[in-house]
Amino acid sequence: MENKTRSSAEIEAILTSLDGITKAEAPPFFHTRLSARLQRNAVIPSSQHWGFAFLRPSLVTLCLFLVLNVLSIRAVILEKQTSIEGNTTSEANLQSFSQEYNLGVTLPYNETSTTNKAINHE
Amino acid sequence: MDEQLLIQQLVLGNQLAFTQLVNDYQHLVYNTVLSVLQNRDEAEDVSQEVFIQVYQSIKGFKGESKLSTWMYRIAITKSLDWERKKKRKKRFAIIESLFGTNNETVKHDPAEFHHPGVSMENKEKATLLFKAMAKLPENQKVAFTLNKVEGLSYQDIADVMQVTVASVEAYLHRAKQNLRKELSHIYQ
Numbered sequence: 001m002e003n004k005t006r007s008s009a010e011i012e013a014i015l016t017s018l019d020g021i022t023k024a025e026a027p028p029f030f031h032t033r034l035s036a037r038l039q040r041n042a043v044i045p046s047s048q049h050w051g052f053a054f055l056r057p058s059l060v061t062l063c064l065f066l067v068l069n070v071l072s073i074r075a076v077i078l079e080k081q082t083s084i085e086g087n088t089t090s091e092a093n094l095q096s097f098s099q100e101y102n103l104g105v106t107l108p109y110n111e112t113s114t115t116n117k118a119i120n121h122e
Numbered sequence: 123m124d125e126q127l128l129i130q131q132l133v134l135g136n137q138l139a140f141t142q143l144v145n146d147y148q149h150l151v152y153n154t155v156l157s158v159l160q161n162r163d164e165a166e167d168v169s170q171e172v173f174i175q176v177y178q179s180i181k182g183f184k185g186e187s188k189l190s191t192w193m194y195r196i197a198i199t200k201s202l203d204w205e206r207k208k209k210r211k212k213r214f215a216i217i218e219s220l221f222g223t224n225n226e227t228v229k230h231d232p233a234e235f236h237h238p239g240v241s242m243e244n245k246e247k248a249t250l251l252f253k254a255m256a257k258l259p260e261n262q263k264v265a266f267t268l269n270k271v272e273g274l275s276y277q278d279i280a281d282v283m284q285v286t287v288a289s290v291e292a293y294l295h296r297a298k299q300n301l302r303k304e305l306s307h308i309y310q
Contacts, residue, residue: 011305015298017247018270022239026152027166031144034170038177057214 125189132180144173150190150272151197153239157271158201158263160235160252168204172197187281194272194282198264237271254304262297265290 006014097103131139151172156165175196183192235256240248255263261283268274268282279290 005306011302014247014251014305015301017244017251018237018240019244020241021237021248021271023149023153023272024156024238026148026169027162030148030152030166030169031141033166034144034173037170038174041174 126185129180129183129185129189133183140177143176147190147193148173151193154194154197154267154272155201157237157252157267158198159204160256164204168200169197172200175200191278191281194268194274195284198268198282202260202264250305251301254301257304258297258300262293262300265293266297266301269294 128139128142132143148169152165152169155168155172156162159165159168172193176193183189234249235252236245236249237252255266258266264283265279268279269276274282276287276290276294280287283290
């Protein structure tokens with residue numbers, strides 16, 4: 001795209017192009033259409049009732065935004081709770097499995113594991 | 123009917139007085155709104171809203187200014203409100219189309235506006251000027267439109283905009299500067 005510049009004379013000619021402008025006239029039957037609209041407005045349309053204010057796009061967007069945020073925060077909290085419960089459960093499962101099969105799995109905090117007992121006796 | 127009598131009759135709800143008001147001011151209102159919005163269909167809609175506003179709030183008109191000043195003020199306010207509403211709708215439609223919730227294409231305004239009151243030899247230049255005017259900040263656009271299209275004096279513009287004459291001069295000066303800047307480039 002090649003940019004050229006206009007001369008000052010051209011710009012001034014454009015700036016003065018509205019000199020002598022005549023007023024645009026309202027379209028024909030303007031008053032007739034206006035009267036009809038006034039008569040229609042005499043009964044307040046239901047869409048303008050305050051109860052329908054919630055349907056405005058800006059309000060809908062704001063509500064969606066709030067709901068999404070609440071759901072996201074709830075999901076994060078639930079996930080944290082689940083992972084804590086999950087860790088506790090898996091450790092308990094591991095212990096019961098090792099006891100059942102006498103595997104002597106040593107857990108750092110478990111001082112009564114079979115392996116430790118064997119070492120101590122030695 | 124003189125202005126004071128007309129206002130009195132309007133306050134009383136006289137339908138003939140309202141008809142006379144529309145007949146007297148419809149071209150003034152339409153021309154002002156058309157020059158700001160640069161769209162004939164929208165100008166007719168907004169012009170009707172101006173008269174509806176007058177009909178509903180004539181009782182609140184204190185008569186401190188001329189009736190024409192009040193009509194200009196409502197016309198300008200309604201036009202600027204319409205423009206802001208249109209810009210918001212366009213932004214929302216673009217966001218909707220990005221998320222695929224709106225399958226309609228985003229409508230774009232016609233590229234060029236031809237004011238019916240411009241002489242033939244100035245039509246092309248006037249089209250370029252109106253295009254540049256559409257990009258002005260609101261106050262500058264209003265002052266320039268009222269001065270160049272409506273032919274109002276600085277005092278009358280100050281009364282409509284409820285500012286000082288010095289402010290009107292400043293708006294016009296800045297408007298011309300911005301228009302010169304905008305018009306200085308031709309794109310090919």
